[in-house]
Amino acid sequence: MERAEPMLRVATPDDASRVEALMKESAAVLFPRYYDERQSASAVRYVAQIDPMLLTDGTYFVLESDGQLVACGGWSRRDRLYTGSGESEDDSRTLDPATEPAKVRAMFVRADWTRRGLGRRIVEECEAAARREGYRQLALLATLPGVPLYLACGFQPLEEIEVALSDGVRIAGVSMEKAIDPLEGANNTPEVGRELFQPLAVGGLRR
Numbered sequence: 001m002e003r004a005e006p007m008l009r010v011a012t013p014d015d016a017s018r019v020e021a022l023m024k025e026s027a028a029v030l031f032p033r034y035y036d037e038r039q040s041a042s043a044v045r046y047v048a049q050i051d052p053m054l055l056t057d058g059t060y061f062v063l064e065s066d067g068q069l070v071a072c073g074g075w076s077r078r079d080r081l082y083t084g085s086g087e088s089e090d091d092s093r094t095l096d097p098a099t100e101p102a103k104v105r106a107m108f109v110r111a112d113w114t115r116r117g118l119g120r121r122i123v124e125e126c127e128a129a130a131r132r133e134g135y136r137q138l139a140l141l142a143t144l145p146g147v148p149l150y151l152a153c154g155f156q157p158l159e160e161i162e163v164a165l166s167d168g169v170r171i172a173g174v175s176m177e178k179a180i181d182p183l184e185g186a187n188n189t190p191e192v193g194r195e196l197f198q199p200l201a202v203g204g205l206r207r
């Protein structure tokens with residue numbers, strides 16, 4: 001049966017439970033292709049979790065087809081790098097567009113909708129939105145299933161790291177970054193030699 005072309009919209013707090021269901025459905029199928037059984041179970045529990053801050057900020061997107069959510073993902077002007085990183089005082093701090101990278105967060109595509117360009121579409125939407133707010137860089141911590149998508153979208157891998165989830169189970173990830181092409185006419189001289197990540201990422205342990 002022909003499936004309707006998914007439509008992109010900004011997610012709202014009312015979408016929270018449906019978004020989280022989509023994340024978990026996607027992760028339950030796709031994580032075991034890269035992580036062992038225990039790691040996958042922990043990642044489904046702690047990584048595939050909605051971050052309400054993204055919904056209230058209006059920086060999270062969903063793609064809907066025939067009334068069903070088939071993909072989600074977003075970006076953040078806040079300091080939290082990934083869901084499941086534990087709580088930190090700085091999580092809700094607003095990043096400075098001139099000197100700090102906006103974060104790309106929580107990309108999930110339903111397994112039967114992968115490799116159709118939906119992930120890329122959301123990443124492009126995130127980049128455009130961050131650019132409009134004056135950000136010059138994007139940064140993220142990719143789970144292993146996410147790495148090919150981000151490479152295809154022009155991100156550079158910085159470092160392979162291991163993160164501890166809330167139950168102590170460790171999973172491999174890759175910190176990545178991408179320079180955002182400036183808006184026409186904007187003064188976008190990049191900062192040089194800046195540290196992109198908190199000790200969490202470079203040290204490989206939870207804050």
Ligand SMILES: CC(C)(COP(=O)(O)OP(=O)(O)OC[C@H]1O[C@@H](n2cnc3c(N)ncnc32)[C@H](O)[C@@H]1OP(=O)(O)O)[C@@H](O)C(=O)NCCC(=O)NCCS
Pocket residue numbers: 026027030031106107108109110113114115116117118119120121141142143144145146147148149150152153
């Ligand atoms: C990562 C994920 C979001 C990718 O979504 P997607 O919609 O399948 O990605 P796209 O179709 O937009 O892929 C764009 C390009 O990325 C690359 N790519 C994406 N997934 C890939 C894979 N599994 N293997 C190889 N290349 C891949 C390809 O170059 C692809 O272009 P192509 O299909 O024309 O070759 C999806 O696999 C997913 O939900 N994974 C589980 C959750 C997760 O790990 N998310 C990342 C959190 S950081």
